[in-house]
Amino acid sequence: MEKKTCVFLACNENYAFALANVIIGLRRYNEDLITNIVVYHDITEETRGKISRLWENKIIFIEYTHEDFLRDLGGDIGKVPLTSRFGERFVYAKFHIFELLEKYDCAVWLDCDTLVVDRIKDFLCLDEIDFKCDCGGRIDGATKYLEAKGLLNTNKPIMKPVGGVLSFSKQCLNKTYCGVSGINLTQQCFKILKELYKYECLIYPATSDEIPFGILTYLYDFKVQNKKGFYNTLPQSSRNSNIIHTMGKTKFWESPFSYVAFSEWAINHKIWKNISGDERQFSLRSLNFGSMDTPDKVYLFLIYYHLFCPLLPLLQDFIANNAQYKLYLKLPIKDRYLDIYSKRFQGDIFYRFALNLDGGGNAELKSKCEIQIVCKEKGKLRYFANEVQRRLDETYTLKDNRSNGEIIVYYFTKNIEIDYSDLMLEFKGLVEQTCWIVEDLQ
Structure with missing residues (x-):
């Protein structure tokens, strides 16, 4: 039987x-x-x-x-x-x-x-x-x-x-x-x-x-x-x-780590929603590095972390060996940005690495990275733009972010292929050329 x-x-x-x-x-x-x-x-x-x-x-x-x-x-x-x-x-x-x-x-x-x-x-x-x-x-x-x-x-x-x-x-x-x-x-x-x-x-x-x-x-x-x-x-x-x-x-349905690590649970829940019409929204606990409640956010977090990982020890060595700049990493990594601040800067002025993923399906191998110096200090925007532009070569482009037509951020950026030695060489040059603005921006 x-x-x-x-x-x-x-x-x-x-x-x-x-x-x-x-x-x-x-x-x-x-x-x-x-x-x-x-x-x-x-x-x-x-x-x-x-x-x-x-x-x-x-x-x-x-x-x-x-x-x-x-x-x-x-x-x-x-x-x-x-x-x-x-x-x-x-x-x-x-x-x-x-x-x-x-x-x-x-x-x-x-x-x-x-x-x-x-x-x-x-x-x-x-x-x-x-x-x-x-x-x-x-x-x-x-x-x-x-x-x-x-x-x-x-x-x-x-x-x-x-x-x-x-x-x-x-x-x-x-x-x-x-x-x-x-x-x-x-x-x-x-x-x-x-x-x-x-x-x-x-x-x-x-x-x-x-x-x-x-x-x-x-x-x-x-x-x-x-x-x-x-x-x-x-x-x-x-x-x-x-x-x-x-x-x-x-x-x-509570832990963002469990939710994203075991996507089969989310797939099962989608099946249940389609049958039941259940439209409840789960309130996953917040994370220290942003939201990861959808597959695209998980993918982006992993690819950004993958691309930034080889850069981190190189930056740490540079910071340790160049104490005169008083640089420090601003962690955790946020989205596609890795920010480096200096204790010499007054206000919201910092260096930034910004990843640009390849749109042709080769994000792991063919993405690029922008190297930037950024100013969000409202009272110093114009001086920052004029003086940095006067000192940097033409390979850096001045860009801005606006809110209601008003400029709220100026930044100089250079987009290059991801070769970590080249990135560090470019970053070293940017720091050396712009460290002088510290005193002038006080």
Whole structure:
């Protein structure tokens, strides 16, 4: 008989877009592996209908209310906080994964801030393994719990999974403890949750939805396989990952780094927008070097950085060996500009390298760079233009920027091919010819 697998998620209406994203990724790579997707939810009927269109006849929605959560806790919440993220019921919905194993041979839990980027066949518990996960993190909370309950065996290893990506086998339901079988593992997870708070075992509240699985593994001797590095990986460790987890502040819709590094999430979101009509705009956190929320901005940032990189050590050497000019780099690099200021200049006067990318498809090899001296000091514009023009040769061109017809910037510029030795030679000459204007512009 063909074995059945389900993927289990939970969320409310606010994160329906993230749920949809995970489902799109699952279908792209794993259409032949998944029997059903089960979602514990608080999502409107209209939105559920749109999500169902992502994978017809595959998605099962089960409403999970606050009252359901209270019943899971036995009607008495004990010391479990209900005012923070770790009291929010959907964080703990994952405990119901054992109920799904009554119907499925394998059940996989995914948080909605994950991104599926490959097949998950080797993560399914369809062999002799009971539990596959990222086995990581501190075990002191679990140890403290076992001590409080008088269950600690110093010769027995303790583990704690990272809770965003988990896989369990139906075999878990047949495990025994002290000769007793048939215990409701979902109920036991909620019981452990309450006791974690009762006995004040939680050094880190963020582990309250993870430790119960570690305790069950300890008590029932689940056979565990560590999938660290391949599943539930953080963005910075995702080289070989099949499922990436953007926990905390790394979420795809908040972190500009996650958003641009994992463009597949944005592609999935575009698919969801086309189906749902969702026009929400994400507010990515600001960066120290400008915005990178579109592919062209990412491309330009990378190509500018690539072209400026060989120039930076040459400039640093020049600055160090010519202290009389009191030059310093103005970092970070902004768009196509690399600016060099001097402590000898009063006001907004500086040197600049400005990249001009080749428009014929050879930006990496045939782009040019302008070398400039720039004045934005309003009261000194005319004198700057006259005096610098009188001293520089005709290879430099005087240009200006205007606002409402008024000149606000004057700059002298020379556009040359990118040869870094030539650029530095030209820059050296420009500095030597213009350093005299410092005193005259005071």
